[in-house]
Amino acid sequence: MVSKIFSLLQFFTHFTITFASTEEATALLKWKSTLKNQIYFSSSLSFTITFASTEEATALLKWKANFKNQNNFVPFLEYLNLSMNNLSSTIPPEIGNLTNLVYLDLKINQISGTIPSQIGSLVKLQILCTFDNHLNGPIPGEIGYLRSLTKLSLGRNFLNGSIPASLGNLNNFVLGILINLNYLELYNNQLSGPIPSVLGNLKNLNELVLLNNNLPGPILSVLGNLINLNYLELYNNQLSVPIPSVLGNLKNLNELVLLNNNLYGPIPNMLGNLINLNYLGLNNNQLSGPIPSVLENLKNLNELVLFNNNLSGPIPSELGNLKNLNGLLLHNNQLSGPLPSELGNLKNLNDILNHLLLHYNQLSGPISSELGNLKNFNHLELFDNQLSGPIPSELGNLKNLNDLLLSNNQLIGSIPSSIGNLRNLQYLFLGDNNLTEESPSSFNLTSLKFLHLLRNNLKGKILQCLGNISGLQYVMMSHNNLNGELPSSICNLTSLQVLDLGRNNLIGAIPQCFGNMSGHLEVLDMQHNNLSGTLPTTFCIGSALGSFNLHGNKLEGKIPRSLENCKRVEVLDLGDNLLNDTFPVWLGTLPELRVLSLRLNKLHGPIRTLGSERMYPVLRLLDLSSNAFTGNLPTIFFQHFRAMRKIYPSKKRRSDERYGYYYENSIAVVTKGLELEVVRILCLYTTIDLSNNKFEGHIPSIIGGLIALRALNLSHNGLGGHIPRSLESLSSVGSLDLSGNHLVGEIPAQFISLTALEALSLYYIHLKGCIPQGNQFHTFENNSYEGNDGLRGFPLSKGCGNDGHDSASEETYTGSELDEESNYEFLNDFWKATLLGYGTGLCIVLSIIYIS
Numbered sequence: 001m002v003s004k005i006f007s008l009l010q011f012f013t014h015f016t017i018t019f020a021s022t023e024e025a026t027a028l029l030k031w032k033s034t035l036k037n038q039i040y041f042s043s044s045l046s047f048t049i050t051f052a053s054t055e056e057a058t059a060l061l062k063w064k065a066n067f068k069n070q071n072n073f074v075p076f077l078e079y080l081n082l083s084m085n086n087l088s089s090t091i092p093p094e095i096g097n098l099t100n101l102v103y104l105d106l107k108i109n110q111i112s113g114t115i116p117s118q119i120g121s122l123v124k125l126q127i128l129c130t131f132d133n134h135l136n137g138p139i140p141g142e143i144g145y146l147r148s149l150t151k152l153s154l155g156r157n158f159l160n161g162s163i164p165a166s167l168g169n170l171n172n173f174v175l176g177i178l179i180n181l182n183y184l185e186l187y188n189n190q191l192s193g194p195i196p197s198v199l200g201n202l203k204n205l206n207e208l209v210l211l212n213n214n215l216p217g218p219i220l221s222v223l224g225n226l227i228n229l230n231y232l233e234l235y236n237n238q239l240s241v242p243i244p245s246v247l248g249n250l251k252n253l254n255e256l257v258l259l260n261n262n263l264y265g266p267i268p269n270m271l272g273n274l275i276n277l278n279y280l281g282l283n284n285n286q287l288s289g290p291i292p293s294v295l296e297n298l299k300n301l302n303e304l305v306l307f308n309n310n311l312s313g314p315i316p317s318e319l320g321n322l323k324n325l326n327g328l329l330l331h332n333n334q335l336s337g338p339l340p341s342e343l344g345n346l347k348n349l350n351d352i353l354n355h356l357l358l359h360y361n362q363l364s365g366p367i368s369s370e371l372g373n374l375k376n377f378n379h380l381e382l383f384d385n386q387l388s389g390p391i392p393s394e395l396g397n398l399k400n401l402n403d404l405l406l407s408n409n410q411l412i413g414s415i416p417s418s419i420g421n422l423r424n425l426q427y428l429f430l431g432d433n434n435l436t437e438e439s440p441s442s443f444n445l446t447s448l449k450f451l452h453l454l455r456n457n458l459k460g461k462i463l464q465c466l467g468n469i470s471g472l473q474y475v476m477m478s479h480n481n482l483n484g485e486l487p488s489s490i491c492n493l494t495s496l497q498v499l500d501l502g503r504n505n506l507i508g509a510i511p512q513c514f515g516n517m518s519g520h521l522e523v524l525d526m527q528h529n530n531l532s533g534t535l536p537t538t539f540c541i542g543s544a545l546g547s548f549n550l551h552g553n554k555l556e557g558k559i560p561r562s563l564e565n566c567k568r569v570e571v572l573d574l575g576d577n578l579l580n581d582t583f584p585v586w587l588g589t590l591p592e593l594r595v596l597s598l599r600l601n602k603l604h605g606p607i608r609t610l611g612s613e614r615m616y617p618v619l620r621l622l623d624l625s626s627n628a629f630t631g632n633l634p635t636i637f638f639q640h641f642r643a644m645r646k647i648y649p650s651k652k653r654r655s656d657e658r659y660g661y662y663y664e665n666s667i668a669v670v671t672k673g674l675e676l677e678v679v680r681i682l683c684l685y686t687t688i689d690l691s692n693n694k695f696e697g698h699i700p701s702i703i704g705g706l707i708a709l710r711a712l713n714l715s716h717n718g719l720g721g722h723i724p725r726s727l728e729s730l731s732s733v734g735s736l737d738l739s740g741n742h743l744v745g746e747i748p749a750q751f752i753s754l755t756a757l758e759a760l761s762l763y764y765i766h767l768k769g770c771i772p773q774g775n776q777f778h779t780f781e782n783n784s785y786e787g788n789d790g791l792r793g794f795p796l797s798k799g800c801g802n803d804g805h806d807s808a809s810e811e812t813y814t815g816s817e818l819d820e821e822s823n824y825e826f827l828n829d830f831w832k833a834t835l836l837g838y839g840t841g842l843c844i845v846l847s848i849i850y851i852s
């Protein structure tokens, strides 16, 4: 074996080398033969041999070895560095034969398998590094024999099991010198089990990095003994204990990072002793109580990161003394009280504070104008608090501001015109306040991408200022008092994806060029304004439009055929306008159309459709009510509605975790003459409303196949004949309204199986016979049946022989089970509202994700 290596090396290197022992040679050779790629044997010493192996002809093997005894050419392998070689072998147990190794560096390879216990034989080892490989299994307890170890780095593997207590032995006297582990790094593994208390023996430890494991608590207070620690990183574990005060002993600590655990209880005042701390990261725990004002002692602190906890009380004004602070991240707590103006002091020395994140708290009082001093601010995020007063115009001094997020507070007054000069601003969120005044007359916000001004009382001509902001992607300004006409300069915004101007007082015609924007625009919502004229006819081929809502305007004329180009449209709501047209047959060809409302217009003539299989493939909500449609309800029309024949499981909505702002399609409900807007609701609501038209003929029994229907309203037409028995299959139907027709015959007895039914309206038709008894039929009152003189039975006074409560069936009534995460109360109202004629429902939710 020795001679084989010898000749190999000789052939390629012209060096003559013998190994001290066959074991050493075998160990090396055996391992080498498993290595698939080029490897480097390196050392701190200067001797390099390069050779290629015969088996893997192209692979290159570099070997730097340290020869203690160069005269004899005896390799006394002390330094083995195979790092960054893409090795995919395992570590052979023969590694234990290299008993002179001082360091073994295998980092950044693809080495798999377990760490062999034989590694415990390498008693001279000072550095063991297997960082970033695919090792699995436990950390061998034999590592505790490596008394010379100063650095143990096993991070980024798949090691599991618990941390061996034997690691606590890694402090020892060697030749009268205290050799002690000073670097212990086990992060990004799958270690579980408690942190052994003996780690408290490792008094010379500088870095303890155990993050990203599954370590449970407790963080033993013994860690307070590790007074030489510079870095203590235990984040991303499952530590569920209070933070021990003794951590305040670790005066040399530069970084204390305990984020993403289940730590609870207060932040100990003792942490104020950690005067060398640069970074304190305690976010994503369940810490409670106040932020200790003694943290002002941490004069070297760059980042104070306490977000996502349950901290309460005020923000200590003393934090204004942290002159080296770069970021203060306290968001998503229960902090209250004012925003300390002292934070404005943070400019005085280094002027480096560049992010202040205090959103999702309960801060109140004004935004101090002193914040305008912090010239390097990039991120100022104060949304979701109770801040009041005006937006200080001094914020216009923050020339480097990237995002200014002040939405959902109680701010009043105008948007200061100085804000219009923030040329680096990309995100301006001022929505959900009470900003009332005129908006600035010019917006020089040349970098702006996202403008969120929803739900204020803004007046004025802000829209006229947007035409030059070529990067604008989202304009969300619904629920304001914007007036004037839609400027055609908006059409120059070729990056625009969402234009939400609903519920304002916009007047005039929609510029034709708006149709051309459909190439990039995904949401165009101008519902509930006072727009007049005709719809644009220029919707282009390749339209990106997903949601198009012009509900509640005064638009007239025809429904433009160019809408046929909007192949991605999911929601089309043209309800409550003055459109005068026949039924747009071609809308059925839109492959993504889920919601179609044309209610309350002047549409007329019969409903027609095409024989094609591909009509209305995903339609879930159809509202044609309050028009002047005539003729029969064609069976073939209902045959198309495939999506209504299947009950879909509920889906979780996407929502933006960081900001919680998204464009949501909204649903308008008219109940008792009061129009409510309800958002965040009913993604999968399936309804048909054909009420208040002039339909005649029979109710097609095919409707009974649309089993996903939640509401069916055919009221106030001229429909005759019997109620089809097939309707008993509508097991999800909560609201059924057939009133105001000319129906005859009886209520099908099978209707008692409609257990989801909460609202039934059959008044003023011409039914007779007995009202079915049992289940939810007990809950309907007289007025469900009013005007049907021939009906008998509970709740009517005319008896039907065996009426009254049937207690047996009442017991079996379990009520309706709804699969959606939704507002049940609303559902109730909704069903009631459908009896009175409701608005339209929309069911897609488009999240707008902020990516910083």
Ligand SMILES: *[C@@H]1O[C@H](CO)[C@@H](O)[C@H](O)[C@H]1NC(C)=O
Pocket: 042, 081, 082, 083, 084, 103, 105, 127
């Ligand atoms: C091993 O070699 C790599 C690359 O040459 C080097 O970065 C690393 O510091 C070496 N390891 C040790 C323990 O010296």
Ligand SMILES: *[C@@H]1O[C@H](CO)[C@@H](O)[C@H](O)[C@H]1NC(C)=O
Pocket: 036, 037, 086, 088, 110
């Ligand atoms: C690492 O080795 C794998 C096969 O083991 C190979 O697919 C990959 O390309 C190699 N990567 C590099 C950077 O050489």
Ligand SMILES: *[C@@H]1O[C@H](CO)[C@@H](O)[C@H](O)[C@H]1NC(C)=O
Pocket: 136, 137, 138, 160, 161, 162
């Ligand atoms: C460690 O992982 C291995 C697979 O890699 C598994 O067989 C073993 O059960 C795991 N042990 C523990 C303690 O999780």
Ligand SMILES: *[C@@H]1O[C@H](CO)[C@@H](O)[C@H](O)[C@H]1NC(C)=O
Pocket: 286, 288, 289, 310, 312, 334
């Ligand atoms: C948060 O703290 C408040 C008191 O400040 C307490 O009532 C509440 O239960 C805490 N919540 C959690 C999740 O710990």
Ligand SMILES: *[C@@H]1O[C@H](CO)[C@@H](O)[C@H](O)[C@H]1NC(C)=O
Pocket: 410, 412, 434, 436
């Ligand atoms: C908005 O401000 C006006 C006065 O400017 C006030 O009358 C109104 O109550 C405020 N609305 C809210 C919701 O705070």
Ligand SMILES: *[C@@H]1O[C@H](CO)[C@@H](O)[C@H](O)[C@H]1NC(C)=O
Pocket: 417, 420, 421, 440, 442, 443, 444
């Ligand atoms: C916008 O910039 C122009 C010059 O580029 C300037 O004249 C105007 O005053 C600025 N508008 C505001 C509101 O500052």
Ligand SMILES: *[C@@H]1O[C@H](CO)[C@@H](O)[C@H](O)[C@H]1NC(C)=O
Pocket: 442, 443, 464, 465, 466, 467, 468
């Ligand atoms: C847009 O920019 C041009 C020139 O840059 C300027 O003349 C015009 O007033 C600007 N329009 C608005 C609305 O700011």
Ligand SMILES: *[C@@H]1O[C@H](CO)[C@@H](O)[C@H](O)[C@H]1NC(C)=O
Pocket: 467, 488, 489, 490, 492
């Ligand atoms: C759109 O931009 C062009 C130049 O890019 C300009 O000439 C035109 O006036 C702008 N249109 C509107 C309506 O502002």
Ligand SMILES: *[C@@H]1O[C@H](CO)[C@@H](O)[C@H](O)[C@H]1NC(C)=O
Pocket: 491, 513, 516, 538, 539, 540
């Ligand atoms: C809009 O598109 C139509 C064709 O679809 C084109 O004729 C017209 O010039 C476009 N208008 C604008 C303002 O781009």
Ligand SMILES: *[C@@H]1O[C@H](CO)[C@@H](O)[C@H](O)[C@H]1NC(C)=O
Pocket: 505, 507, 508, 530, 532
């Ligand atoms: C709508 O606009 C018309 C003029 O186009 C105006 O007479 C009417 O008062 C406006 N209605 C509302 C509610 O603003």
Ligand SMILES: *[C@@H]1O[C@H](CO)[C@@H](O)[C@H](O)[C@H]1NC(C)=O
Pocket: 580, 581, 602
């Ligand atoms: C619809 O338009 C036609 C002309 O195209 C007109 O005769 C009719 O009166 C209009 N209907 C309504 C209800 O306005």
Ligand SMILES: CC(=O)N[C@H]1CO[C@H](CO)[C@@H](O)[C@@H]1O
Pocket: 023, 093, 094, 095, 096, 097, 118
């Ligand atoms: C001399 C010596 O320690 N040899 C060992 C080399 O490694 C193998 C595998 O662990 C052992 O079996 C030998 O005893």
